[in-house]
Amino acid sequence: MSDDAFAAATAAIIAAGQRMDRFGWVPATAGNISVRLPDDAVAITRSGGHKGFLDVNGVIRVDLDGRPLRPGDRPSAETGLHCGIYRRFPDAGAVLHGHSVPVTHLSRTGGDSIRLEGYELLKAFPGLPTHEAAIALPVFDNDQDIARLQSAVDRRWDELGQVPPGYLIRGHGIYVWGADMPAALMRLEALEFMLACELEKRRAA
Ligand SMILES: CSCCC(=O)C(=O)COP(=O)(O)O
Numbered sequence: 001m002s003d004d005a006f007a008a009a010t011a012a013i014i015a016a017g018q019r020m021d022r023f024g025w026v027p028a029t030a031g032n033i034s035v036r037l038p039d040d041a042v043a044i045t046r047s048g049g050h051k052g053f054l055d056v057n058g059v060i061r062v063d064l065d066g067r068p069l070r071p072g073d074r075p076s077a078e079t080g081l082h083c084g085i086y087r088r089f090p091d092a093g094a095v096l097h098g099h100s101v102p103v104t105h106l107s108r109t110g111g112d113s114i115r116l117e118g119y120e121l122l123k124a125f126p127g128l129p130t131h132e133a134a135i136a137l138p139v140f141d142n143d144q145d146i147a148r149l150q151s152a153v154d155r156r157w158d159e160l161g162q163v164p165p166g167y168l169i170r171g172h173g174i175y176v177w178g179a180d181m182p183a184a185l186m187r188l189e190a191l192e193f194m195l196a197c198e199l200e201k202r203r204a205a
């Protein structure tokens, strides 16, 4: 496996963690970040560290089933959700998970999806040429059993005709992915902006 690809992925993950931290999306040790590597491998954050202060030792390699390539390494506790995205979406090159205030609050207000409509920023997503479009972000009940949670996510993808740009886990956080790290960050920023607006709207109502 190419060390260059792993080094580039590690640099992208460290920079993404710093950016997410600047926005307050990875408090304490929350969040995790990954990049797809050649040969069915994934570079992912180690479990338990602060994602705003990552260094090269904070990123390790796993296979597409989430098994560490180096025995003894402890990848993110949510590695199974990252691998689920890479297995389901061959175009996914990077995955981001954060715990922002809007995501955490809105995901707790009930319902199995959050509708976003009328936002100019919807045009940030492929296939949405106008602000008149709408998306429904799925919300899954939180589960400490990550394999069971991933099964619930897979079941929803099987039911849905069109896959949304991300999903929420109730009282927990958000998952987004993109073709590469810039694309994943752009999706996350667009969703976080619109969810922050939704939170303001509900506060004002
Ligand atoms: C203190 S956050 C609880 C775990 C979590 O939800 C998370 O995103 C971070 O877990 P990791 O194992 O990836 O550090």
Ligand SMILES: [Zn+2]
Pocket: 030, 031, 032, 078, 097, 099, 172, 173
């Ligand atoms: Zn989490």
